[in-house]
Every structure is written in structure tokens, then in C-alpha cells.
Amino acid sequence: MRTRNLPTFAVASFAFLLFQGTASDSQSVGCGGPPPCSCSYRSAFDLCVTCCGDVGQAVCPTSPACKPGLHYDGSTLHCEEACSWGTSSFGNCCGDVGQVICDVLSGYDSCKSGLHYDGSTTHCELPCSWGTSSFGNCCGDVDQPWCDVLSGFDACKDGLAQGIGNCRTPRVAGESCGPDYPCKDGTGCTLTVVGGGLGYQCVLDEGTDVVGDPDVCKAFYSSDLSTGAASADLVLNFGWGANAVAGVGATIEEGVFYTQDGKYGCYITNCYGYESNLGASAYVASGQTLTFDDFKGHSFVFNELAGIDVVSFIASQGWNSHDDFLAGEDPVSSGEAVAFGLDVVPISVGASECDTVTQVVVGEDTPSPPVALCRAVTVVADSTCAASASVDAGSYSATSGVTVTLSQSPASPYAIGVTPVTLTVTDSNGKTATCSGTVEVRDLTPPALSCPASEIAGTAPGRCEAEVAYAPPSASDSCSAVVSLYADPASGSTFPLGTTTVSAQATDGHDNTSTCSFTVTVRDTEAPSLAAPPDQVVDATGPDGAVVTYDPFQAGDNCAVASVASDPPSGSTFGIDPPGEVTLVTGVATDAAGNTTTATFSVHVKGAGEQIEDLLVLLEGLRHHEELEHDVLRARRALETGRVGKACNALREVLEELQEGPDEREGVCEPTLRAAIVTAVTRIRAVLACPEGECGDDDLVAGSP
Secondary structure, X not given: OOOOOOOHHHHHHHHHHHHHHHXXXXXXXXXXXXXXXXXXXXXXXXXXXXXXXXXXXXXXXXXXXXXXXXXXEOOOOEEEEOOOOEEOOOOOEEOOEOOEOOOHHHOOOOOOOOOEEEOOOOEEEOOOOOEEOOXXXXXXXXXXEOOOHHHOOOOOOOOOEEOOOEXXXXXXXXXXXXXXXXXXXXXXXXXXXXXOEEEEEEEEOOOOXXXXXXXXXXXXXXXXXXXXXXXXXXXXXXXXXXXXEEEEEEEEEEEEEEOOOOOEEEEEEEEEEEEEEEEEEEEEEEEEEOOHHHHOEEEEEEEEEEEOOOOEEEEEEEEEEHHHHHOOOOOOEEEEEEEEEEOOOOEEEEEEEEEEEEEEEEOOOOOOOOEOOEOEEEEEOOOOOEEOOOOEOOOEOOOOOOXXXXXXXXXXXXXXXXXXXXXXXXXXXXXXXXXXXXXXEEOOOOOEEXXXXXXXXXXXXXXXXXXXOOOOOEEEOOOOOXXXXXXXXXXXXXXXXXXXXXXXXXXXXXXXXXXXXXXEEEEOOOOOEEEOOOOEEXXXXXXXXXXXXXXXXXXXXXXXXXXXXXXXXXXXXXOOOOOOOOEEEEEEEEEOOOOEEEEEEEEEEEOHHHHHHHHHHHHOOOOOOHHHHHHHHHHHHHHHOOOHHHHHHHHHHHXXXXXXOOOOOOOOOOHHHHHHHHHHHHHHHHHHOOOOOOOOOOOOOEOEO
């Protein structure tokens, strides 16, 4: 017995009634109790063979595809935490495989590292997973042009078909098709009734055993339904479909089936016929058939539609094998379904012929091969400049109790660069499956860089800088050559006074860089120059000597003079020096580095005795100076014997004679010379501290000023 086209609520009720009596049996196979694998999230059919939808698990084939809060990451082929790369300014995940490019406001403005923006999909994609054409474009993958001969492939990626200009995913039975969208092997692009009109759809070839995608069937496997089929000794099927009616009718249905002997797989049914109504409907189907041979193959369907209102009607269906129908036998199965469309004729009749093809993917008699899933991985090279990695993306066997082993060719470890790797999955039945992935090994280790010791140098003569040559930095790299090594400022450069940091950088062949630094210190080691003013001889102006002023010391330096000092300073009172002796004035120049230079000059301050000698010379300029000279000589003799008072009296008499005026009888008048003599005598008396009036010869003695 076989029923079809039950409405959604009828399917749920049917499944509940069918299995409520087998609950104890379902416990024994694992899904009523703890599942055979850790499934924190399952498909609508109690997925237990293959976990799905959670972090690190494959996407579930039903909605929602991933567990709430997760998203499908095309680079890992698994469900991942939300937004692993970034969030665009519109609040969407972005930058990862299959996601839009991140915009400027998101803070990234790019695809995730290692991905590229694919204009055909307007998403970030893996880089050229199949090949690169001679023009440098990605080729051979979905919606990419075919690879040309020069690329080394000259084809589309395995599993894809060549459209008019690009590689396409082959369309399966029931999908629209055309020259640019070819059909999968086992189906052909045929003009059929589509939505009340004619259109091209992929239709299963007669006698084919290729149905849909076996991975979809595996994702919907339910041990409860398998146990129910075995307990009821029936073939059970679940499916979904759609039909269109416009005088002629077309229906396509696909789903999964379970047999009494443990077979499980996909099926597709195509029906073509006539019907006296107009409309379209979508439905969920559930049914049961006595044997697997009755389920698949050619059959006949009789429809009788009773109107409810203008947009819905009840379809009463009778199913029979084609041979039984021709022999006049009654339908072996019947059922009703609510359809939605335009109810033109209240009661209408239709008849269709149907073909059902199947593909067994689970069952002891026809075990399915393992499923190989590959990915592109990126790893970091170790100290040997290589790395081990697996391209496996969760390969598995959907057959209960069957284990798988994995092998890669070439085997790990992999050298730096991108290596194509073929993964071979072998199950315990000896069946194999292969897929291709890539291992990219990146060198992220910077080169070893060593800087020389810091340098100290003195300034060049006469300059506040120095040319310094230092030992060059050294660099090495274990995985590639050092392609660049420099230091700034370079060795031999002119370095200014003070400390300068020299920065060195080394870059290897994989753009890894290392830096180090050292210092070059230039010190001012040159003393300043210093020039002293000329020596001076001055007359004492009093008993303490004389105030002496002199020109400043003149200093210079290759960098900068900080200070110039002299001792005794200009303007100081210099004491009377004995004849033949001097007072030294010392100048000291200091530069900013603390270097010093000294220079000296002499100052001789004449006392009364030396000034009397000078006075005698001065008197020689007068024509009649005998009397004046006599008094000066008398003062000198008195001073030599220590009779200062007698010397003062003699000098006073000289002043009195000079104040009497010139000797007119002789006709001599030399006012300038006489004034100089008066000044000299007055100064000598000041040095001797002579009183204004006459003093006794013994009033002042040697030792007085």
C-alpha cells in the first residue's frame, strides 16, 4: 500500500500514529535515549548519524541551517561563532567566506586575511581554489570561467559543468535549466509544464539510479523512522513536492525513504498527465508501500478534485502500478490532500503517469562510500621551515558502525608556500572517497639581527661634529635569504654633537622584518682658544697701588664657549710691585663640554722710587732744570735712606718752584711739560702719603707709604 500528497498536518499525525507504538524499540537504537554522537542541535528529523548546526559542525540541511547565534563559515565548512571577522555598518557579518566585504565604517574595509573579493558573487571568497588562467584570473570554480590550457587545467573543477561562459553547479531534477545551466548526470534538460506554462527543467533519465544529493539524504536520516519501517514491514517515505495544473498537469516530488531491510536513501518522482482544472499547489508527502520494488519504478495516479472555495480544493488520489491499472485493477492506495489554486471546475478528474527513481545511501547490502570533505588551511612554519597540517573538514561515513581512516598526498610536513593536497578517505568496508584541499605554510619568523656595540667618538678638529664609521649590523634567516639589511644613519656619516640612535632593519624573503638599535655619541674633546690682552705697566696713584682696567680676554670654541673669567678682574686695585716684579692676570675659558684653556698677561705697578726715576727723565726736557733736578735728586737720596719726610719736603719744593712760573730771563716756557711734571710730582707725593704742609725730616721714615 502506498499513499501520497498528505497535507502537512496529516503528515505529522501520520508519523505520530505510526511510531507511538514503537517507542520502546526506538530506545534500543540510541535516539530515544542518549544519541550515538554529541548532537546539541539536530535537524527536524532527529539527526543522530551526523551532528550538525553547532560550532565546528557541518551545516544542517533544514532551516535553521546553523544553531541560532552561529553562522556558516565557508572557509571551514562549519558553523562558527557569529561574525568571526567583523560587522559592517549595517550590522551584518562581513569579511569572511561567503560574506560581503567589510565597509569603512566597520573598521576593516576589506576581506579577511587570505580571502579575496569575488565580484561575481559580491562576497569574500577563498583565493583561486581550483586554478588561475593564463590571464591571471581565478578560473574553474563556481561562476568562474573555464581554465584554459596554459593554466594546466583546461576544465571546470570536479563536480561542476561547463555553461556558456562559466563553470556552474549542475542542476538537479526539478530545477530550471538551459545552455548556461546544464543538468546533472542522469538528468536531461527537457521542455515541461512549469507553473501553468512551458519551461525547461531537469528531468531524470529513464532507468537512472542517480538521485539528488546523497549528503542531503544522510542529513535527514532518523533511526526512529528506520526502526518503524522494519517494525511495520513496510517501505516508508517522506517528501515534499509541487504541481501545476492547466489542462495538463506536472508534479515533481522528492524526499527520503526507509525500507524493511534497512535500506535508506533519496527518491524523486515525476508525474505528467491531464487534469480538468487550473491551479498550482505545494505539499508535504508521506506514504507507505508493501515492497521496495513497488515503491520505485512506473506507476499511475488517478485524481478526483472536489471544490471547497475558489482558492482551495481537496484532491482524492488513487495509486496503482501501471500494469495493474492497464489490467483494470482497483487502486492499491488512496489518500486526500488540501491543495491551493484556482478552482475553475467544482469537480474535476485527472490522471497521471509517474516515474520514481531512488538512490540507496544507507544499508548493509549497498553500503555508501565515505564522504570526503576538504578545506584550505593556513599554518605557520616551525623552526624547520615546514609545518604539518590536515585538510580534512570533517570527512565521515554515514553508514552505521563504519569507521574511516584518512591519508594525505603529499604527506606532512609541508614546505613554505601553497601545496595542493589530495585527501583520501577509506572506510572499514574498503570504499574510498577523495577531495582536494590546499595547505599554505607561512614563514612568520623574522630574521635574526644583531647590532654592534654603541660608539663614542670625539669631535673633528675645529668642528662640532665627527664622521663615525661603525661595525655593520649582521643578520641571518633560517628559511630564506636576507633580502634587505640597512642602518640609518649609515656608517661613515657625519654625526652631530651628542647621542644619535642608529636604527637597523633586516627583511627576509617572506617580508618578515627585525629591528635593533645602538647609539653613536660624539663628545666635544677640543679645548677652547683664549687670547690675553697685552702686558701693562702703570703708575701707582696712592699708597695702595692703582686701579687697573684691561681689555677682555678673547675666547673661541669649535662648539660653544660657556664662560670666560679673569683674576684679578679688570677694575681691581693692583698693589705696588717692587722693581723687576709683576702681578699676573689669569684668564680661563670654559666650553659647554667643560673643556678649559688658560692665558695670562702681566701688570707692573710702579712705586714712588720708580716714578722719581721717570721724573728725572722728564726733567731733562727742560732747558734750565738744574735746580728742579737738584731737589728731585735730594728727594731720591732721602727716600733711598728711608727719610720719607725729607723726600716729601724736597718734592714740595719742586712743586713750589714750578708754581713760580718760567724763568723769563732765559726765555724758556714749556707749559705742557711743566704740567706733566706737576702731575708726576703730585702723584709721587700721593704715593708717599706726604702731608700738605712742611714736615720734619724725621716725621716719615722708611716703611711709610
